Amino acid sequence: MRVLQEKEIMRVGGNSIIPVDVRVIAATNKDLQSLVDKGQFRKDLYYRLKVLYFTVPPLRERPEDIYFLVNYFLNNKNDSKVISDRVYKIFKDHNWPGNVRELENIINYISSVVEENKVEPRHLPEEFQKIDKDKKEENNNENNRINKKLKEEGNLKEFIGILNVLYEAQNQGINIGRKRIADKLKERQLRLTPEMVRGRLKVLEKYKLIEIGKTRQGSSLTKQGKELIKLN
Numbered sequence: 001m002r003v004l005q006e007k008e009i010m011r012v013g014g015n016s017i018i019p020v021d022v023r024v025i026a027a028t029n030k031d032l033q034s035l036v037d038k039g040q041f042r043k044d045l046y047y048r049l050k051v052l053y054f055t056v057p058p059l060r061e062r063p064e065d066i067y068f069l070v071n072y073f074l075n076n077k078n079d080s081k082v083i084s085d086r087v088y089k090i091f092k093d094h095n096w097p098g099n100v101r102e103l104e105n106i107i108n109y110i111s112s113v114v115e116e117n118k119v120e121p122r123h124l125p126e127e128f129q130k131i132d133k134d135k136k137e138e139n140n141n142e143n144n145r146i147n148k149k150l151k152e153e154g155n156l157k158e159f160i161g162i163l164n165v166l167y168e169a170q171n172q173g174i175n176i177g178r179k180r181i182a183d184k185l186k187e188r189q190l191r192l193t194p195e196m197v198r199g200r201l202k203v204l205e206k207y208k209l210i211e212i213g214k215t216r217q218g219s220s221l222t223k224q225g226k227e228l229i230k231l232n
Contacts, residue, residue, distance in 0.1 A: 004048040024049070029099075059099050063092040069100060073107040081110065082118045090121060090131050143231040146207050146224075153203045160232045161190045162200055166210060166221050167229055175218030 002008050004024060008017045026049050035041035059065065070083055070091070096102055106125070114123045121132040150159045165184045169176040176184075178194040178201070185192050192200070201219055204210045209225035221229075 001045065001048065004045075059096040059103060060094075066091050066103065069103055070107060073104050074111065077107075077111045079111045080117070081114065083110075084118055084120050086121050086132065087119050087124065089135070090124065090128050093131050093135055094128065139227055140231065142224075143228050146209070146228060147231065149207060150203070154200070156232075158185070158190055158192060158200055159204060160229070161185050161188055162197065162204065163209065163221060163225055163229050166219055167226065169218070170220060175213070177218055 002010070003020065003022070007021065008019055010017055032041055032046055032050075036043050036046050059069075067088060070088075074081060074083075091103070098105070106128070109125065110119055110123065116123065121129055124132075147156065150156050153159075162181060162185065165181050166176065168184075169180075178197040181197045181201075182192050182194050185197070201210065201212055204225070205212050205219075207224075208222055209228060210219045210221055212219045
């Protein structure tokens with residue numbers, strides 16, 4: 001307490017005070033304010049430490065940082081391995097109870113054990129492969145549920161046809177309206193008028209498979225819409 005408040009120390013067994021010029025950096029994964037309120041952490045120490053402070057959210061709350069951290073750890077090891085999109089997806093779905101250190105450890109594992117240049121889910125430890133398997137089952141169940149709902153709303157082929165037309169248009173970087181969609185469907189032996197297409201688009205939007213743009217923006221597929229195309 002003397003060091004923090006007065007910037008002074010006294011040697012054990014000594015009788016003279018020695019001034020010191022130091023900066024104290026403290027870190028914790030506990031909620032100190034809560035501990036102070038419960039009487040489990042000294043209030044006077046807490047307020048002497050709490051001068052300039054900031055909170056670093058756990059990794060599970062900032063999944064967007066995973067890509068940069070993975071590349072940082074790989075670069076530190078001079079490792080040129082490429083992490084596949086599916087592996088990044090697994091990492092983002094993981095809860096990371098061990099926070100950034102756990103991510104660093106899995107990158108050390110990959111760097112030491114994986115021989116291929118591109119890292120796929122099969123290269124990961126078993127607990128991460130289970131995340132991939134569970135997520136696939138969850139997505140399949142959700143897609144099957146939506147498939148069933150679309151069948152109740154009308155002709156499933158028409159809905160999937162529209163999704164495919166939108167998918168192709170997105171890949172080409174173009175906006176496409178109801179008339180163009182109807183023309184494209186006609187080439188696939190699906191005869192719908194622009195007004196009928198409009199009704200189908202409303203249904204697809206209801207199930208969050210597409211986003212209908214304003215005026216001339218056209219409609220675009222959501223991530224769920226792309227997943228449904230793969231299933232069908």
